[in-house]
Structure formats: C-alpha cells, structure tokens
Amino acid sequence: MEKCKEATTPMSTSCYMDVDLAGTVVDQTKYKGLIGSLLYLTASRSDIMFVVCLCARFQSSPKESYLKVSKRILKYLMGKTFVGLWMKHTSGTCHLLGSSLISWHNKKQACVTLSIAEPEYIADGSCCAQILWIKQ
Known part of the structure; x- marks a missing residue:
C-alpha cells in the first residue's frame, strides 16, 4: 500500500458498516493484526478512533467489505503522516x-x-x- 492513492477522510460518507452475511471471508489473523495495529495508533491519532473501533466490531468474522474500509484508513494515514498528538511525560x-x-x-x-x-x-x-x- 506504499504507492496507493491517498484518501482525504478515514471513512467514506456513503459507507454503512453492518453485518455482512453474504460477503467473502478474509483471513482472520491478518484482519485482527491490522485492526490491532490501528487500535495501537489511536493513542496518538484520535482522528481515526471512530472508524477503527467500528472495524474492530467485526473481528470475529471479517469480510472483504470490512477489509476495504480498513484499507481506506491506511490510505488516509498515508496522506497524513505528520499529523498526531505529541505526548510529553x-x-x-x-x-x-x-x-x-x-x-x-x-x-x-x-x-x-x-x-x-x-x-x-x-x-x-x-x-x-x-x-x-x-x-x-
């Protein structure tokens, strides 16, 4: 996804995520890994919190449509690499x-x-x- 087209928002305005019974099943391990990495990233990127938590709901039976939304988050992050919260301890x-x-x-x-x-x-x-x- 290094050379993907950047997305301006983490989720499409026309996207509606709901239980997808007819969709193609994807590898659960890879999907969980992707969502886990994105959840870790939400500590410093609160702009993706909503959509990542929405995708995390469907980890038990991931479908192609959920993976598509998750990849859009990555496309969004690709264009916003210098945005985030800097935390001082x-x-x-x-x-x-x-x-x-x-x-x-x-x-x-x-x-x-x-x-x-x-x-x-x-x-x-x-x-x-x-x-x-x-x-x-």
Whole structure:
C-alpha cells in the first residue's frame, strides 16, 4: 500500500458498516493484526478512533467489505503522516514548609511508562530524594 492513492477522510460518507452475511471471508489473523495495529495508533491519532473501533466490531468474522474500509484508513494515514498528538511525560514536585514553597522540581521523564500508576511512583521517588537532600 506504499504507492496507493491517498484518501482525504478515514471513512467514506456513503459507507454503512453492518453485518455482512453474504460477503467473502478474509483471513482472520491478518484482519485482527491490522485492526490491532490501528487500535495501537489511536493513542496518538484520535482522528481515526471512530472508524477503527467500528472495524474492530467485526473481528470475529471479517469480510472483504470490512477489509476495504480498513484499507481506506491506511490510505488516509498515508496522506497524513505528520499529523498526531505529541505526548510529553513529565513529573514534578513542590515542597512546602507551612504555606511557603521552599523547593520545586519538574523534569521530563527519561522513560515512557506503561501504566497510569507508574509515573506517580516515579514522582514520589523523586520527591523523597528531594526531601532527603533538603533535610541534609
């Protein structure tokens, strides 16, 4: 699909996705792989979220018509390679003595975390290190 014609939208306005009982069955493994990759991409490309989730509904029995819609998403992405959300992972702490700010720390994290709780633990560790330094 590297030399495909680019699509201006991720889904055609005339497309209506519904259960396709008469369609040609396609390889379920390849279809699931494609949808899984697109779902992963939705973390930074919210413009394709609706149509990818719509295609994900039909993973149990993929048909040619669903694959066609999925390929249109790829054609859309081909023309919009520089669009997306840039996410910064930062952590920071503020140290108060009474009601007065005595120290603060903010920095970009050296690693990307896999869960929501992990950055909090990283920030807590950094905070404890700052407090121990201040205490000395």
